Amino acid sequence: MKSNHQKLVHVKHIFKINSISPPTPLPCLMFLKDQTLSNSTTIKENPMNGQSSELEDQIPLLRDLNEQRMQITQFLDEGLESLNDWLTDENKIELMDKEKTATIAIVVKAIRERSEEPPIEYIDYLKNLTLNHIVTLPHTKKNRSTAGIKPRPRRPGTPNPCSVLDAALVMQALVAIPGCAFTKPVFLCLYWIAREIYSVDYPDYGIGGARSSPSHKLISAFTTSECVKAITDFQHIFLNTATFFEQVDKFKTASDEIKILNSIYPSLKDWCDAEKDRLAHAYHTAQQNLSDALAFDLQSFPFNYKDTDNYLKLVVEEVSKVIRNSSATVDAAKKEIDKYRNYEIRTKPYRNNKARKLQTDLSHRYVLEGILKDAKSNADNALKAIDPSHFPEWKTLRDIFKMIDSHVYNILHPTQKSYLPSVLDREVSKVSAGEKRQWDPCEMVCAAASYGMLTNEWNNDHRLERAVRHLAETISDRGMFLRSRPIHVGDDRMTFVYNADILHAFAQLLKNMHLTNSVIQPELISKILNFFKDTREQVSPRKLEKTPGWHYEYFPSNTFSSEATAKAILALSMIHEMLNEQINNLVLDHFTVKDSKDLEKKPDLDDLFYPDYGLRLFIDKVERPDNFQFSEWPEQDSFSREESVAIALQRMRAHATCPQKRTETKNSDLCSLILHGPPGTGKTTLVEALAKTCSINMVEVTPSDIVVKGEEAIEKRARAVFEALSLLTRTVILFDEFDPVLWHRDPNDSGTRNVFSFLTPGMLPKLKMLNERAKHQSVAYVLVTNMIGSLDEAATREGRFDKKMGIYPPDVLSRLGRFVSQYKKMRYHPEPKNFEERVLNMVKKTSGAPMQTLSKSGWFTKPKQYITVMDQPESEAQIRQVIGEGKAAIKEYVQWWWITQWDENVRNNHAIVKFDQLIKPIPKLSKKIEYLRMSLKSWKEGEEERRKQRK
Secondary structure, eight states, rough: OOHHHHHHHHHHHOTTTTTSSSOOOOOOOHHHHHHHOOOOOOOSSSTTTOOOOOHHHHHHHHHHHHHHHHHHHHHHHHHHHHHHHHOOHHHHHHHHHHHHHHHHHHHHHHHHHHOOOEEEEEEHHHHHHHHHHHBBBTTTTTOOTTTTBOOOOOOOOOOHHHHHHHHHHHHHHHSSTTTTSHHHHHHHHHHHHHHHHHOBBBBTTBSSSSSSSOOOOOOOOHHHHHHHHHHHHHHHHHHHHHHHHHHHHHHHHHHHHHHOOOOOOOOHHHHHHHHHHHHHHEEEEEEEEEEOOOOOOOOOOOSSSSSSHHHHHHHHHHHHHHHHHHHHHHHHHHHHHHHHHHHHTTTHHHHHHHHHHHHHHHHHHIIIIIIHHHHHHHHHHHHHHTTTSSSSOOOHHHHHHHHOOOOOOOOTTHHHIIIIHHHHHHHHHHHHTOOOOOOHHHHHHHHHHHHHHHHTTTOHHHHHHHHHHHHHHHHHHTTTTOOOOOOOEEOOOOOOHHHHHHHHHHHHHHHHHHHGTTOOOOOHOOOOOOHHHHBBBOGGGTTSOOOOOOOOOOOOTTTHHHHHHHHHHHHHHHHHHHHHHHHHHHHHSSSSEEOOOTTTTTTTTTTTOOOOOGGGGGOOOOOTTTTGGGSSSOOOOHHHHHHHHHHHHHHHHHHHHHHHTOGGGGGGSSSSSEESSTTTSHHHHHHHHHHHHHHHHHEEOOOOOHHHGGGGGHHHHHHHHHHHHHTOOOOEEEESSSSSGBOOOTTTOOSEEEETTTTHHHHHHHHHHHHHHHHHHTTTEEEEESSSSGGGHHHHSSSTTTTTTOOOOOOHHHHHHHHHHHHHOOTTTTOOTTTHHHHHHHHHTTOOOOOOOOOSBBBOOOSSSSOOOOOOOOOOOOOOSSSSSHHHHHHHHHHHHHHHHHHHHHHHHOOOHHHHHHHHHHHHHHHHHHHHHHHHHHHHHHHHHHHHHHH
């Protein structure tokens, strides 16, 4: 015999709205098991929730949160695998035969959330939808089909019970697919959503809210929030596309300037080649960051670093095709909308009710004559800007798409200003007044999340914080909220919001509110995860090879639902992002951090003066001295610089900003780097520029962060520091003045040891752990040092740091190319007759000068205004001898010595008056290579003698 609880759930499904009055929304099976809601999540006003603010005391909390994050990652991987396993040909046909358009859209969006490619059948189905598919179900007699998919038999003209909600989901799915944002179904969905938002209807005759369908009288914050997501995602496409056009214009302009410079001064070919390589890497990385949210698909043709001109031609062709098609698509959408509207006003509900026709007529005209007409006009203007008879006007295209971005955002103006604040006020006031039985958690959380997303006032509106705290107090131990009112009541069913959708919005609030751990505790996350554990499909022994998915909370535990699994993936992804944000906030509170405001006045990677373009010309062979062992001598090829530090930083930028999107070039990314060399060469500035360009925080870690607790607690503190750093995501870490912690270990050294002497061996596993986690968490860390030869080789080898690069005073070629290129950008300044001679004189006088001075405006950077007097810079460091020992120290000395000798040759050769003569002295350095080898041999003998004396 069935239990009472099962009977209640069963009654909900068989209830007939027409025969009896609708019942009060029933609690779900999970609540019936728990009997009552748990209020065990108590919110304290103490910002640290009664816990110590010391890092060591925060480690257990961080471990718990990280363990939960790893569990969510496992859930996401298994959920995606389950979804892909389920997507067999039979299931595809079965799903599409039933014409579950919303389910297909949710599945596509969930797959795209994990950067995977959905089945092509699903994409084709969504791209070929008509307004009749979204609003009303197809006619049965004609047996129409779309993309080879037969529709489910239905009574002709039967309205879709959730047409507005389905339109929002379809629009979200299509916008998530590159190249599908300008298809006809997107404009049709936009019409249906905007028309609903601007329709004046019951109960308050206002605008801004959305019902699940026009046939339903109840406006819900959930349906409105899905519409907000769809339109903001669409808006994001235009903003990203405008940014892309701006980057293309910047790249094309810079490339043309380099071509002109190379044609005028062929002797600068080596510098121009290095700069073109840097520009290509910078453009490609920036493009990859936008590739998943563009109006066109750039993934159909690979980027070619060596032939960027041909690549830009392909980009122009793709952009032209998409814009041309979009203009025709808008026309087709308008025709279909007109046809549907003419049919709609002749139907019985509109023919017998003039008020209903008037209520929708204004919104219909606003969308048709306002939004779509502007879209057509903008598409025509964009088509003119990309006329194939001349090169595209990228700046004009950027301005057009920025204007469209503003217009799309304005569609949600009544939602932001009227509907969402009213819902938020209503629900918060109910809870504050003690009417907790009457409040609706779904309405509160959806209104709060959508309002915060539209206004970006996450931490400035007290209503949002109150909403978060109310929700955290009332969530049950199994991660459930009180059953909300239905979003649709039809003839034969009621539609409720899935609890995973509520948790998705709740996680979005927690992510953006920055409430530290006053709310987000492991206990709260455990409750949220309990819901996904309870609704996880239980696989029978006969299907052990199958990966379990999720089911709805009111369905049996062995019932797999593709829609529930897709929604679980979307909710878990947001919870994962929320935990990343929370862990970062907890860790960064204990270190010196530079955010976007602190780095605002710093240069970015495109503005830097790179000092090592000349090292690419190092072709001299340095033979190993007799008294050097093979293990002590660097490889011959390593003395020349295959790629400049500019390329290395771009590879780190790609690692920090393109997670899970660049699998084809993932092996070329860098997550860690050692920058070594004399002081004053701008090593720290390079790291700051990396963080600024990536738009992420930069954490500065110094030995004082480890010794802050005293000598007796130094090992415990070091473990806590590196464990905390290894939990960060999307962050740049700078290890500055860290030499004492990684000092070279000499067992024969009987001298005085410092407080860090016994810490170095323990740093090896810590750095290895940091390196392994940084590869998967988009973290880039850089060690800056002046004495690479004094560091422990085991601590700096591969596996702890990916690459070591010496940063020296700018070489001759770098100074010459940088100055001439910046000078040519000052087009209003005439070039004097003795230009080359004066530039070469300047290059000679700036030999060994500090980067801090040379990078200033007016030196080797185009000034914003004329500068009359500038003092000649003086070098801060002079090369003497190898500092320390090891391959890195020898390599640093040889490279620095070669740059210094090049400067000396140029400075002493008064016959150099042309740029092409500047490169010729390089082969003469070969005569001094033997002197270099002998000096290294004598240095080695002296080191051995001093070591014997110390013994």
